[in-house]
Amino acid sequence: MAKQQIEDKIRDKLAIKLNLIEDGLTYIDDEYHLKNPNGAGGFVDIFANDTNNNFVIIEVKRSDAASREAITELSKYVALLKRKKNLKNSEIRLIVISTHWHELLVPFSEFYHATNYQLSGFKLTVDKDYNPISVEKIEALPEIEGRNICRRHFIRYYKTYDDLLDSKKEIVKQATTLGIHDFILVVFNLNFVDPFYGATKVLYWAPQLKSREFYIEKLTEVLDSESLNEILETIDELDDEDALDELSERLDGEIDVTCETCEIGYPEKLTDRLNEMWSLEKVFKHGVFQEDERLSEPMILMDLKGLNGASFMHFFSTLKSENRSKFNEIESNIETPFFNNSIWKHDVKDIISYCKKKTHSTMLISIFNKDDIFETIWQSISCRDSKLWAPRFFVIVDPNDSSKAVEFFSGEIVWERKQFEINNIIQESFKNFEEYLFARHFGEQRQHNHLLMEKMGLKYVTNYKKVGKKVETDLNDILIRNKTISEKSKIETVPFDTFLTENINELMILFNYFENAHVGNGMFANF
Template sequence: MADHLESRIRDYLADHLELLESNLTLISREYKLDNEFGAGGFIDILARDAFGHFVVIEIKRSDQAARAAIHELQKYVALLRADQGLRPDQVRAILVSTHWHELAVPFSEYLKISDVPTEGFILVAEQSGVVTSATVYRANELAQPLIASCCQDLILFTDVATRDANYPRVISAAQRAGLSDFFILSLDYRGDNQKVIFPHGIYLVFSSPFQTMSAREIRATKRRISWDAEIEPADENFLVEFRRKLGFMGDSNEIGNPEKLATILSSGWQVAVAHRAGRYSTNQQLLSNRDLVIAATRQEGGAAYYLTSTASPKYSPSWLKLKQSARDVLVGDDHWGAVFRGILAEVARTRPNATVSVNIYNPARIVLGLAKLFRYKDMSYLPKLQVVVEDSAEIHLYHGELAWNGQAVTMSAQQWLTRAFGSANDFLFKQHFGLVHEDEAAARQLLGLASFVVEIANVGGTNQKISLLESSNGRLRRTAPQNLPTGSIAQFVETNGQFGFSLLEELSNVSTGWVD
């Protein structure tokens, strides 16, 4: 749904709430939720039912990642509870969308951990916004969720016959590496790019075996495949074991990931599902081949620099997955990593039934972030962190971003890049090989920039409290918010225009068009 269509659907539903449920009464469309640090937003439709419950109705945008939609829904429910002083049993939620392929797994996971009753509706709508059908969505009943790992594998071949003959070896190697839930895609190039010399591929995608294992089974698996705790992301250990079992194969071998596969598929390659194993096979009626391709290219659950997830300590598989994914995403920001681990540990220890919704973006690429900011005033490339923790007792929000110490930058961009990375060329080299995160903290510090996390405890209550969070020996330490750095990123840009000009000039000299 395009944004303008979504707004028309919102307006039509607001006038025809009976399509979702009889006796719903409209309170407001685009109900505003205010909050410190910009963590608020607008509920698409707020209504009340015949029993007096507040009903949060959210329409998933077409350009919104599925897990981001779940995060927004949970955040709005939490903020409404805080705004109105409501218990979980006084609130309900409804998520509506015209497409449910990407929503299926994250919505099913959310239903298992949320204390707020939530329903989904499949809409059929005309371009005018008129809703012709609204059907209750029946959530997947998977014993444990199938979540395609961002660690994937690609084997390329010159000819198709050799590729096809090697499927059995790949399947056997995957099984011997301990993978049970996996599928294999066949890739065939149909474009006209003469630089593509290996036009046929086998692409392996798997759901981490740990999703269905007990803690004892996980420990046994790690011993069996010589687990290396230093490898990040952790699932890459399974690919290492897969490669050991497979041996030499193909004309070229590459590590895959959702972003790479999405790029491949948009560049003249055709894809087909060649093999399904484990629950990917037994759930064929539930998960079509198209669903598998979507799962393999899905990026919203988490990758090297972003994570959107909803979990609870009471549901251990997703809780473990959240901790593992966050560790990978927060590489390059030790402060955020320590504070986030402290938040999860504290929640597990003191609020084991809470629902935790996380949205983290941490590219650990301050050079790119500042270049985009100085040229386009675009702050979307800068790191940000948001966590909502909700249970029957209280709601806590955690908000993180970059701040500035207020001291003007006196060095040029060339001097900065040299001191932080060795040189501009060294920076580009490290970026190409994914090593810039190693110098991220030092690069920020040279400019007076640092990340922080603020906690807003008991949101909306009479005892609401705002604290600056630090980590000490694995525990959270709370201090007064007055200890925050004095300047914002916007003030940094306004004050250091000459530095910004030199940064853009230096980058254009070493790599034409890099910022664009």
């Protein structure tokens, strides 16, 4: 019997036994015709209705060769059905049912994670007469998140390059034994004299982030029961992201090699070191990182510095307006740099929604957000340049057309000329400056930042400029609603520089607290 005749027979017999798939499915039609005004139409194998009054498209396949076409056909049919009946996405369900899943599982899984339609898959068992006997629900493969480097890194210091290379070989060997295959090793030069260890080189370890199941499986193989239970109890109290960081660090810590000294690394620390003391010498890619020929040293450095959304301070990205996946990625990734800044997080998400409506445009997004107004004041006075330290962001929307205007969104801190006493603010929030430093050591000062700013009369605002040959708009402290940009209620404010200048005597109290406690390289006495 021909393949199509067999599929037709299975389809016809399944159409009267839809309860095998799900109770409450109601048959509407088979070979349901969908016309296409822009090309070839199509025929839905089984068209049904569920108990929630949603339409259900059921695609039936019985061979590996035929199953390859299933996802393409589903994509076509759902688009035609939406147009024909003016449906919402939530009113359509998709079901793939096949006797063979060898060729179908990967494309099904990718479509499952990429689409917002309700999609289900089932493996169908038939008897010798092609009567449907049973179905088994298919679970999609885990979503492939793409390149995702752990936030926690390992930094090892060496006196000579030969010492470093010997250690590198041992790291690769031990990592392989542990089941860690996907990682990056970077060699940095120290551009200063190390008075403590005489180190001249750094070997920087950064692995791909894996699943909780992966780490627990690998740790079970190398830890005794007491140590394993200890780490499992620790992660029970953490959210998913922090738990994965802890598990990754614990497994990475099983790599034991000789070095002068070592320390934990993370994106913000690497950014500081590269700005001050380190320079890149070489990158070694292992495992999946080797497979991407596009993955250049600058791209790797951007990932290691967390500019893709792993850093709590920095973010940078460019995209074309047509790249919807990039928009979604950015919306998710800005959660980290704006973790404690709900005002700018809300504003930038509104800006992204605004930009999504643009066509043929290029966007650039840059964020620097250090949630520590005390340190911002100290560093700004110390460097005599607040532009290096004041939190800010900007989004540039370029229409790539000289006849159209370029749009600029920018975030800044402004002052409402409120009077304050710095010692009172410190006492109310931390009791004393030493308690602030203690909170800062654990990153807990971030959650106080908004209140500290409020007590000094500081606030985050977002501004807008539109510049072109015929149009020039300049709005401060804006509100975005869909395509409309307007100013909020007018309250007199002045720039952050003015705040520093007009309050310099009061702020020098804070400055001196920092200077008296600072011992160099961002370190403070007793911390």
